[in-house]
Amino acid sequence: SQTIHQWPATLVQPVGSPLSLECTVEGTSNPNLYWYRQAAGRGLQLLFYSVGIGQISSEVPQNLSASRPQDRQFILSSKKLLLSDSGFYLCAWGVGDNQPQHFGDGTRLSIL
Amino acid sequence: KQEVTQIPAALSVPEGENLVLNCSFTDSAIYNLQWFRQDPGKGLTSLLLIQSSQREQTSGRLNASLDKSSGRSTLYIAASQPGDSATYLCAVNSYSGAGSYQLTFGKGTKLSVIP
Numbered sequence: 001s002q003t004i005h006q007w008p009a010t011l012v013q014p015v016g017s018p019l020s021l022e023c024t025v026e027g028t029s030n031p032n033l034y035w036y037r038q039a040a041g042r043g044l045q046l047l048f049y050s051v052g053i054g055q056i057s058s059e060v061p062q063n064l065s066a067s068r069p070q071d072r073q074f075i076l077s078s079k080k081l082l083l084s085d086s087g088f089y090l091c092a093w094g095v096g097d098n099q100p101q102h103f104g105d106g107t108r109l110s111i112l
Numbered sequence: 113k114q115e116v117t118q119i120p121a122a123l124s125v126p127e128g129e130n131l132v133l134n135c136s137f138t139d140s141a142i143y144n145l146q147w148f149r150q151d152p153g154k155g156l157t158s159l160l161l162i163q164s165s166q167r168e169q170t171s172g173r174l175n176a177s178l179d180k181s182s183g184r185s186t187l188y189i190a191a192s193q194p195g196d197s198a199t200y201l202c203a204v205n206s207y208s209g210a211g212s213y214q215l216t217f218g219k220g221t222k223l224s225v226i227p
Contacts, residue, residue: 043217090155097213103155
């Protein structure tokens with residue numbers, strides 16, 4: 001069966017520090033991969049998605065970036081975090097637009 | 113731009129009641145619609161997916177309907193249980209341009225089932 005792992009589960013970082021969140025998927029090949037952010041009082045917002053290794057599409061201009069170095073690995077990064085980057089970050093995978101997306105347990109990011 | 117609204121924002125019901133959660137969307141040109149459950153501090157669990165050509169989907173005590181022309185979906189939960197307490201999210205999959213489809217989420221309905 002397919003599983004998705006995200007780490008860390010929680011993270012507290014100072015303003016201006018770098019960020020690296022990792023997501024890996026097991027049990028499937030060539031999945032579509034997604035990074036979402038869920039801010040307090042707001043719906044989930046799609047940040048990045050990838051249909052293959054090295055292929056990244058950005059949906060929201062920001063100081064975050066994403067990379068897909070391997071088929072089942074998706075990384076969310078920042079060189080300098082802002083207070084507004086606080087939120088709950090969720091990784092998801094899917095195998096096509098007519099199939100459900102499946103989500104990881106998320107990373108709670110707090111910026112001080 | 114697709115917008116998704118969920119009403120009510122919060123709902124509290126006694127155990128055993130049947131209930132309906134509502135979802136509306138502004139652009140009826142959707143590919144499919146998905147209902148998720150989110151427990152506090154956790155990720156999303158997919159409950160049901162309805163293709164644009166379908167009218168409803170059922171899974172156990174859950175039944176989701178879709179009226180694409182009016183831009184509405186409902187999630188019906190029968191015989192509610194305390195374990196159903198969670199936030200329920202509706203997400204619409206529609207074409208975003210540049211050859212891609214995207215999920216647009218509502219803000220969710222927080223359900224509390226009182227024993």
